[in-house]
Amino acid sequence: MATVPNDISDVIEADRKNVWHHLIQHKPFESVDPRVMIEGKGMRVWDATGKEHLDGVSGGVWTVNVGYGRERIANAVRDQLIQMPYFAGSAGSIPGAKFAEMLTERMPGLDRVYYCNSGSEANEKAFKMVRQIAHKKYGGKKHKILFRERDYHGTTIACLSAGGQPERNAQYGPYTPGFVEVPHCLEYRAQVETENYGEWAANQIEEVILREGPDTVGALCLEPVTAGGGVITPPEGYWDRVQEICKKYDILLHIDEVVCGVGRTGEWFGYQHYGVKPDFVTMAKGVASGYAAIACMVTTDEVFEMFKDPDDPMSYFRDISTFGGCTAGPAAAVENMGIIEDESLLANTTAMGERMLDNLRALQDKHRVIGDVRGKGLFCGAELVADRQTKEAIDEKKAQAVVADCMAQGVIIGVTNRSLPGFNNTLCFSPALISTADDIDQITTAVDKALTKVFS
Numbered sequence: 001m002a003t004v005p006n007d008i009s010d011v012i013e014a015d016r017k018n019v020w021h022h023l024i025q026h027k028p029f030e031s032v033d034p035r036v037m038i039e040g041k042g043m044r045v046w047d048a049t050g051k052e053h054l055d056g057v058s059g060g061v062w063t064v065n066v067g068y069g070r071e072r073i074a075n076a077v078r079d080q081l082i083q084m085p086y087f088a089g090s091a092g093s094i095p096g097a098k099f100a101e102m103l104t105e106r107m108p109g110l111d112r113v114y115y116c117n118s119g120s121e122a123n124e125k126a127f128k129m130v131r132q133i134a135h136k137k138y139g140g141k142k143h144k145i146l147f148r149e150r151d152y153h154g155t156t157i158a159c160l161s162a163g164g165q166p167e168r169n170a171q172y173g174p175y176t177p178g179f180v181e182v183p184h185c186l187e188y189r190a191q192v193e194t195e196n197y198g199e200w201a202a203n204q205i206e207e208v209i210l211r212e213g214p215d216t217v218g219a220l221c222l223e224p225v226t227a228g229g230g231v232i233t234p235p236e237g238y239w240d241r242v243q244e245i246c247k248k249y250d251i252l253l254h255i256d257e258v259v260c261g262v263g264r265t266g267e268w269f270g271y272q273h274y275g276v277k278p279d280f281v282t283m284a285k286g287v288a289s290g291y292a293a294i295a296c297m298v299t300t301d302e303v304f305e306m307f308k309d310p311d312d313p314m315s316y317f318r319d320i321s322t323f324g325g326c327t328a329g330p331a332a333a334v335e336n337m338g339i340i341e342d343e344s345l346l347a348n349t350t351a352m353g354e355r356m357l358d359n360l361r362a363l364q365d366k367h368r369v370i371g372d373v374r375g376k377g378l379f380c381g382a383e384l385v386a387d388r389q390t391k392e393a394i395d396e397k398k399a400q401a402v403v404a405d406c407m408a409q410g411v412i413i414g415v416t417n418r419s420l421p422g423f424n425n426t427l428c429f430s431p432a433l434i435s436t437a438d439d440i441d442q443i444t445t446a447v448d449k450a451l452t453k454v455f456s
């Protein structure tokens, strides 16, 4: 039960009058109350009407990985804020040093952590490093950054320029030059019929490199499992070939772990499932499970050493992140990682992720509207189609109706949203890593009922 009194009509009025929420049309709020979340405990949240929900999306955007109400994190943040809340990142901090050590111990081959405060900002740091390396080593020429169709890397203009989701980008141009798209690797919607789709999809990256000129391409930025673009797990053989290509053309590999990072897929990082050796890894959402804002850009000693020429005053990374100096983030991140370890949440994520996929496949047998089920760990998707043969995507209003029906049943699930024109049709499931078998079954039972209702 929620402990906060339910009559907070003054809060709702203040919200309606003064708050601009992210990624949502506000016209309906003229006649319907905006949703205000009041309290969370474990897997459950309560809204302002007092209604309880099972949260199947970890705070809406794959974030609250260790669940709500963690006193261990709150106490560590409180103690740290009283001791030392902030100092600019040119100096170190106790939790900053401690978390960097913990993190890099779990990322063999990576050594240096740069702190900032959002996934977009972490990606921008990597983009800036790639550009600076191009100037240091290649007279500025090897500056282009490749990104993939359907991937998303953040909300700033440079991140949108590296964004493969046209509905996220539309109306925000002109974009930053020097970003080039490569084709997606969603096997369910393979661009060609071929025996070895993974290798084919990776080879398309090589085609783009050859077209642009290998001496102009500095980095390739990819999500290990594409999130908002449709929960796309990589096809067999994809990553091996991608790495070969990067090596061949001396291209730095930047893995965007903003969603997958810190446990979501059942390993600490998504790339660790596929034997990938990245040059840059960026992370945000699950790093402190949303208890404090923190993002990290992690790189190798090899990259770090390039920024160390004492005779050149311009040689170091001349970047600032004011709130990268907040200590609440790393203090929360240390406890978050400790909880994942102490409660064996990686193993739980693997086991519960398999249960979720099994349940979704059973629903696929029952409901023709589910065309494909995909996922890794507690990061799953079910793509809805009007016709299994043609794979025509379902009208997105129907996909949204499934989400709304689950919500009415007290279960929060997600759907790809304003990403790809005509293809916002993948239901998204990303419950906290603490999920039990009952939680998983409750989520998929709600989906079963919603599909029956919406499509009967």
Ligand SMILES: Cc1ncc(COP(=O)(O)O)c(C=O)c1O
Pocket: 061, 117, 118, 119, 120, 121, 123, 152, 153, 154, 155, 223, 227, 228, 256, 257, 258, 259, 284, 285
């Ligand atoms: C893969 C990926 N990268 C980057 C971002 C941007 O993170 P933020 O919203 O913290 O800037 C997101 C956000 O959803 C994301 O899904």
